[in-house]
Amino acid sequence: MSGKTSHSFHYKESYPSSVKRVITNEIFLHSSDTPESLFPSSLSKVDTQSRFRHRDDISKCLIYTHSACAHNGRFNAHAACSFVFSPDRNRGTVSFPLERRGPSGERHRITNNRASLRAVIGALQYKEWNKDSIETIVIGSSSSYVVWGATQWVRTWTQNGWKTSEGNDVLNQDLWMCLLKEFEHWSNIGVAVEFLLVPEKSGGVMHQRAKIAACATAAEGEVPDDFEMVTESP
Incomplete structure (x- = not known):
């Protein structure tokens, strides 16, 4: 689990200065690959704990993300988010309830x-992932909404004034704008962000670990009110 700290976020500041510059790419698995074979667990000389580094480029690291939601979209819904950045059970898995x-x-x-x-x-x-000699953060998610939204759809949304092709308001615009701001932050310090669509049924042990963590936290039923930044505990 992680510590949390209050985070002031101003909506007008959330729009990146250059959307085209910070849009990310999707990477694809070859038929013979799995997320675990492409990003095996390893402990390099720059790591204090194991990471999922690309087998051909150790500057690329995979982070598995997942979510769970009970009563999706209803008045009594509660959900949780999780990510796994290391096979270390004590320090490599983070989960938290959705605000x-x-x-x-x-x-x-x-x-x-x-x-x-x-x-x-x-x-x-x-x-600060760059301090771990990471030049590319690869986000692994089984959500096509997240992967395709971040790598394809958001281009059109921003061009259309945050409207869908049908003319409707883009859902979760606040989070998409927050995500674009994160892309810009990492781009400004020389770190790229890419996405990998992880197969839900064959995503591997770490993908399942992220799923289990999200489900366990969601089962607690907590719904915090305020958005807070999730940060590593000292």
Whole structure:
């Protein structure tokens, strides 16, 4: 688990200065690969704990993300978010309940899509990944909403004034804008963010660990009110 600290987030500041510059890419698995074979657990000379580093490029690290939601979208819904960045059971898995309010301070319905997106934001904000000699953060998610939204759809949304192709308001706009701001933050310090669509049924042990962590936290039924930044405990 992680510590939490209050985080002031201003909605007007959440829009990146250059959307095109910070849009990320999706990476794909070859038919013979799995997330675990492409990003095996390893302990390099720069690591204090094992990471999931790319087998051909140790500057690329995978973080598994997941979510769980009970009573999706209903008035009594509660959800949780999780991510796994190391096989270390004590320090490598983080989970937290989804807040009622978003980074702009507005209240939102609790949904699984929202929790999946929030998990990614939590993972990116958790620590200064660049200090672990990471040049590319690869977010692993089984949510096509998250992966395709971050790598494809958000381009159109921003061009259309946050409207879908049908002319409707984009759902979870506050979290998408927060995520774009995270992309910009990492881009400014030379760290790329990429996405990997993880097969739900064959995502491997660490993907399942993220799922179990999210389910366990969601089962507690907690729904915090305020959005808070999830950070590594000292």
